[in-house]
Amino acid sequence: xxxxxxxxxxxxxxxxxxxxxxxxxxxxxxxxxxxxxxxxxxxxxxxxxxxxxxxxxxxxxxxxxxxxxxxxxxxxxxxxxxxx
Amino acid sequence: xxxxxxxxxxxxxxxxxxxxxxxxxxxxxxxxxxxxxxxxxxxxxxxxxxxxxxxxxxxxxxxxxxxxxxxxxxxxxxxxxxxxxxxxxxxxxxxxxxxxxxxxxxxxxxxxxxxxxxxxxxxxxxxxxxxxxxxxxxxxxxxxxxxxx
Numbered sequence: 001x002x003x004x005x006x007x008x009x010x011x012x013x014x015x016x017x018x019x020x021x022x023x024x025x026x027x028x029x030x031x032x033x034x035x036x037x038x039x040x041x042x043x044x045x046x047x048x049x050x051x052x053x054x055x056x057x058x059x060x061x062x063x064x065x066x067x068x069x070x071x072x073x074x075x076x077x078x079x080x081x082x083x084x
Numbered sequence: 085x086x087x088x089x090x091x092x093x094x095x096x097x098x099x100x101x102x103x104x105x106x107x108x109x110x111x112x113x114x115x116x117x118x119x120x121x122x123x124x125x126x127x128x129x130x131x132x133x134x135x136x137x138x139x140x141x142x143x144x145x146x147x148x149x150x151x152x153x154x155x156x157x158x159x160x161x162x163x164x165x166x167x168x169x170x171x172x173x174x175x176x177x178x179x180x181x182x183x184x185x186x187x188x189x190x191x192x193x194x195x196x197x198x199x200x201x202x203x204x205x206x207x208x209x210x211x212x213x214x215x216x217x218x219x220x221x222x223x224x225x226x227x228x229x230x231x232x233x
Contacts, residue, residue: 007136008206009217060139062202076136076204080220083133083164083205084119084176084196 002071006047007078010054013047023071030056031065033075047077055080086148086160090140092167095177104159104181111158113185115192117178123171127211133166133175136204140164147198151180154194155187162195164203197227 001020011017027033034051037044048054056063057076069075089095097116105111121131148160159181169175178195182188207218 005136007204008134008208057136057139057204060136060142076139078136078204079206079217081201081204082207082218082220083135083203084200084224 002069003074005074005076007076009079010047010077014043023069028068029065030058030063030067030069030075033069034065034077053079086145086152086157086162088141088144088148088162088164090135090137090144090164090166092165094165094174095163097177097179100161100163100177100179104161104179108158110183111181112183113181113188115178115180115185115188117176117192117196118174119176119196121169121171121173121175127213128171128209129212130168130170130210132168132208132210132215134206134208135164135166139204140166143203144199147195147202150198151191151195155180155182155191157182157187157191160191160195162199164199164205166205194231197224197231200224201228 002023003018004021005018006014006016024036027036034048038048055078056065058067058069058073060074097118101114144162144164148162152160157180161179163177165175178192180188180191201224208215209218
Protein backbone atom coordinates (compact mmCIF):
# COMPACT_ATOMS: atom_id res chain seq x y z
CA UNK A 1 0.00 0.00 0.00
CA UNK A 2 1.26 3.45 -0.88
CA UNK A 3 0.98 6.13 1.78
CA UNK A 4 -0.68 9.26 0.38
CA UNK A 5 -0.32 12.61 2.18
CA UNK A 6 -2.15 15.85 1.50
CA UNK A 7 -1.31 19.34 2.73
CA UNK A 8 -2.82 22.84 2.79
CA UNK A 9 -5.85 23.34 0.52
CA UNK A 10 -5.24 20.00 -1.18
CA UNK A 11 -5.89 18.41 2.24
CA UNK A 12 -8.97 20.58 2.82
CA UNK A 13 -10.50 19.81 -0.57
CA UNK A 14 -9.92 16.05 -0.26
CA UNK A 15 -11.06 16.10 3.37
CA UNK A 16 -8.23 14.08 4.88
CA UNK A 17 -4.53 14.48 5.58
CA UNK A 18 -3.43 10.94 4.76
CA UNK A 19 -4.58 7.55 3.56
CA UNK A 20 -3.30 4.13 2.51
CA UNK A 21 -3.92 3.47 -1.16
CA UNK A 22 -3.53 0.28 -3.18
CA UNK A 23 -2.04 1.38 -6.50
CA UNK A 24 -4.15 -0.15 -9.30
CA UNK A 25 -2.43 -2.26 -11.96
CA UNK A 26 -0.97 -0.03 -14.65
CA UNK A 27 -0.47 2.97 -12.37
CA UNK A 28 3.29 3.43 -12.62
CA UNK A 29 3.81 7.15 -12.32
CA UNK A 30 2.42 10.15 -10.45
CA UNK A 31 0.42 11.40 -13.46
CA UNK A 32 -1.46 8.09 -13.69
CA UNK A 33 -2.16 8.12 -9.94
CA UNK A 34 -3.62 11.63 -10.17
CA UNK A 35 -5.97 10.46 -12.95
CA UNK A 36 -7.21 7.60 -10.74
CA UNK A 37 -7.66 9.86 -7.71
CA UNK A 38 -9.58 12.46 -9.73
CA UNK A 39 -12.27 9.88 -10.47
CA UNK A 40 -12.89 9.04 -6.82
CA UNK A 41 -15.12 11.97 -5.87
CA UNK A 42 -15.68 15.66 -6.27
CA UNK A 43 -13.22 16.59 -3.51
CA UNK A 44 -10.33 14.89 -5.30
CA UNK A 45 -11.49 16.30 -8.64
CA UNK A 46 -11.46 19.82 -7.19
CA UNK A 47 -8.09 19.34 -5.52
CA UNK A 48 -6.52 18.19 -8.80
CA UNK A 49 -8.44 20.43 -11.20
CA UNK A 50 -5.39 22.61 -12.00
CA UNK A 51 -2.16 20.61 -12.01
CA UNK A 52 -0.09 23.78 -12.49
CA UNK A 53 -0.92 24.49 -8.83
CA UNK A 54 0.02 21.01 -7.56
CA UNK A 55 3.46 20.02 -6.31
CA UNK A 56 4.50 16.45 -5.55
CA UNK A 57 7.00 14.73 -3.27
CA UNK A 58 7.86 11.03 -3.35
CA UNK A 59 9.94 9.73 -0.46
CA UNK A 60 10.02 13.32 0.88
CA UNK A 61 11.81 14.67 -2.21
CA UNK A 62 10.34 17.04 -4.81
CA UNK A 63 9.48 15.22 -8.06
CA UNK A 64 7.54 15.82 -11.27
CA UNK A 65 4.38 14.07 -12.48
CA UNK A 66 6.47 11.69 -14.61
CA UNK A 67 8.15 10.24 -11.49
CA UNK A 68 7.82 6.44 -11.19
CA UNK A 69 5.97 5.18 -8.08
CA UNK A 70 5.50 1.85 -6.34
CA UNK A 71 3.26 0.39 -3.65
CA UNK A 72 5.75 1.13 -0.86
CA UNK A 73 6.14 4.85 -1.57
CA UNK A 74 5.15 7.85 0.53
CA UNK A 75 3.55 10.20 -1.99
CA UNK A 76 2.58 13.75 -1.00
CA UNK A 77 0.46 16.31 -2.87
CA UNK A 78 0.45 20.00 -1.97
CA UNK A 79 0.28 23.54 -3.40
CA UNK A 80 3.43 25.56 -4.18
CA UNK A 81 5.13 26.21 -0.84
CA UNK A 82 4.85 29.58 0.94
CA UNK A 83 7.23 29.40 3.92
CA UNK A 84 9.97 31.80 4.88
CA UNK B 85 27.98 21.32 9.75
CA UNK B 86 24.92 23.45 9.17
CA UNK B 87 22.32 23.21 11.90
CA UNK B 88 18.57 23.43 11.29
CA UNK B 89 15.52 23.38 13.56
CA UNK B 90 11.79 23.18 12.86
CA UNK B 91 9.89 24.20 15.96
CA UNK B 92 6.68 25.73 17.32
CA UNK B 93 8.51 27.83 19.92
CA UNK B 94 10.00 31.26 19.35
CA UNK B 95 13.77 31.66 19.02
CA UNK B 96 16.26 33.94 20.78
CA UNK B 97 18.42 35.58 18.13
CA UNK B 98 21.18 36.74 20.47
CA UNK B 99 21.29 33.38 22.20
CA UNK B 100 21.60 31.60 18.85
CA UNK B 101 24.44 33.90 17.74
CA UNK B 102 26.31 33.40 21.00
CA UNK B 103 25.92 29.63 20.84
CA UNK B 104 27.35 29.51 17.31
CA UNK B 105 30.17 31.96 17.92
CA UNK B 106 31.20 30.69 21.34
CA UNK B 107 34.89 31.43 21.80
CA UNK B 108 35.80 31.45 18.13
CA UNK B 109 37.95 34.33 16.91
CA UNK B 110 38.19 33.31 13.23
CA UNK B 111 34.76 34.77 12.42
CA UNK B 112 34.80 38.28 11.00
CA UNK B 113 31.23 38.61 9.75
CA UNK B 114 27.87 37.58 11.17
CA UNK B 115 24.70 38.04 9.12
CA UNK B 116 21.21 37.33 10.44
CA UNK B 117 17.89 37.44 8.64
CA UNK B 118 14.61 37.28 10.56
CA UNK B 119 11.28 36.87 8.81
CA UNK B 120 8.23 38.02 10.80
CA UNK B 121 4.44 37.87 10.42
CA UNK B 122 3.42 40.93 8.39
CA UNK B 123 0.12 42.79 8.71
CA UNK B 124 0.14 45.80 6.41
CA UNK B 125 -3.45 46.97 6.88
CA UNK B 126 -4.39 45.84 10.37
CA UNK B 127 -6.75 43.08 9.17
CA UNK B 128 -4.69 40.03 10.14
CA UNK B 129 -5.65 38.28 13.38
CA UNK B 130 -3.19 35.39 13.04
CA UNK B 131 -1.17 33.30 10.63
CA UNK B 132 -0.93 29.52 10.75
CA UNK B 133 2.02 27.69 9.22
CA UNK B 134 1.41 24.09 8.22
CA UNK B 135 4.38 21.90 7.28
CA UNK B 136 5.35 18.40 6.20
CA UNK B 137 7.22 16.87 9.18
CA UNK B 138 10.25 14.94 7.98
CA UNK B 139 10.47 16.50 4.54
CA UNK B 140 10.75 19.98 6.05
CA UNK B 141 13.86 19.01 8.00
CA UNK B 142 15.35 17.25 4.97
CA UNK B 143 14.83 20.23 2.68
CA UNK B 144 16.15 22.78 5.16
CA UNK B 145 19.23 20.64 5.81
CA UNK B 146 19.81 20.21 2.06
CA UNK B 147 19.58 23.96 1.44
CA UNK B 148 21.86 24.75 4.39
CA UNK B 149 24.39 22.12 3.27
CA UNK B 150 24.33 23.62 -0.24
CA UNK B 151 25.07 27.08 1.21
CA UNK B 152 28.05 25.64 3.09
CA UNK B 153 29.30 23.99 -0.10
CA UNK B 154 29.08 27.25 -2.08
CA UNK B 155 30.59 29.71 0.42
CA UNK B 156 33.34 29.47 3.05
CA UNK B 157 31.12 29.61 6.14
CA UNK B 158 32.24 29.07 9.73
CA UNK B 159 28.65 28.55 10.86
CA UNK B 160 25.21 28.26 9.33
CA UNK B 161 21.95 28.02 11.28
CA UNK B 162 18.32 27.94 10.10
CA UNK B 163 15.28 27.93 12.41
CA UNK B 164 11.74 27.85 11.00
CA UNK B 165 8.60 27.94 13.14
CA UNK B 166 5.23 26.31 12.51
CA UNK B 167 1.83 26.63 14.16
CA UNK B 168 -0.34 29.68 14.80
CA UNK B 169 1.50 33.01 15.09
CA UNK B 170 0.36 36.59 15.77
CA UNK B 171 1.27 39.65 13.69
CA UNK B 172 4.85 40.72 14.44
CA UNK B 173 5.95 37.29 15.69
CA UNK B 174 9.10 35.64 14.38
CA UNK B 175 8.74 33.02 11.61
CA UNK B 176 12.23 32.22 10.36
CA UNK B 177 15.83 32.89 11.36
CA UNK B 178 18.92 32.47 9.20
CA UNK B 179 22.40 33.05 10.63
CA UNK B 180 25.58 32.82 8.56
CA UNK B 181 29.10 33.39 9.86
CA UNK B 182 32.21 33.79 7.75
CA UNK B 183 35.65 35.37 7.81
CA UNK B 184 34.42 38.05 5.37
CA UNK B 185 31.07 39.74 4.87
CA UNK B 186 30.40 38.88 1.23
CA UNK B 187 30.17 35.16 1.87
CA UNK B 188 27.93 35.68 4.89
CA UNK B 189 25.57 38.10 3.07
CA UNK B 190 25.32 35.99 -0.06
CA UNK B 191 24.83 32.71 1.79
CA UNK B 192 22.00 34.20 3.89
CA UNK B 193 20.32 35.60 0.75
CA UNK B 194 20.69 32.23 -1.02
CA UNK B 195 19.29 30.35 1.98
CA UNK B 196 16.15 32.48 2.10
CA UNK B 197 15.54 32.26 -1.66
CA UNK B 198 15.89 28.49 -1.63
CA UNK B 199 13.96 27.72 1.51
CA UNK B 200 11.06 29.88 0.29
CA UNK B 201 10.70 27.75 -2.82
CA UNK B 202 11.70 24.31 -1.46
CA UNK B 203 10.81 23.92 2.22
CA UNK B 204 7.29 22.46 2.52
CA UNK B 205 5.51 25.14 4.55
CA UNK B 206 2.12 26.69 3.78
CA UNK B 207 0.82 29.92 5.29
CA UNK B 208 -2.83 30.50 6.08
CA UNK B 209 -3.93 34.02 7.02
CA UNK B 210 -6.85 34.47 9.39
CA UNK B 211 -8.77 37.75 9.31
CA UNK B 212 -12.20 38.84 10.56
CA UNK B 213 -13.58 37.79 7.16
CA UNK B 214 -12.26 34.22 7.29
CA UNK B 215 -9.11 32.29 6.50
CA UNK B 216 -7.24 32.13 3.20
CA UNK B 217 -4.16 30.25 2.04
CA UNK B 218 -1.36 32.52 0.90
CA UNK B 219 -0.55 32.12 -2.81
CA UNK B 220 3.01 31.44 -3.89
CA UNK B 221 4.67 34.40 -5.58
CA UNK B 222 6.14 34.10 -9.03
CA UNK B 223 8.89 36.49 -7.91
CA UNK B 224 10.06 33.87 -5.39
CA UNK B 225 10.50 31.37 -8.21
CA UNK B 226 12.35 33.93 -10.34
CA UNK B 227 14.65 34.77 -7.43
CA UNK B 228 16.17 31.28 -7.69
CA UNK B 229 17.49 31.94 -11.17
CA UNK B 230 20.05 34.37 -9.73
CA UNK B 231 21.88 31.43 -8.15
CA UNK B 232 21.96 29.04 -11.09
CA UNK B 233 25.21 30.21 -12.66
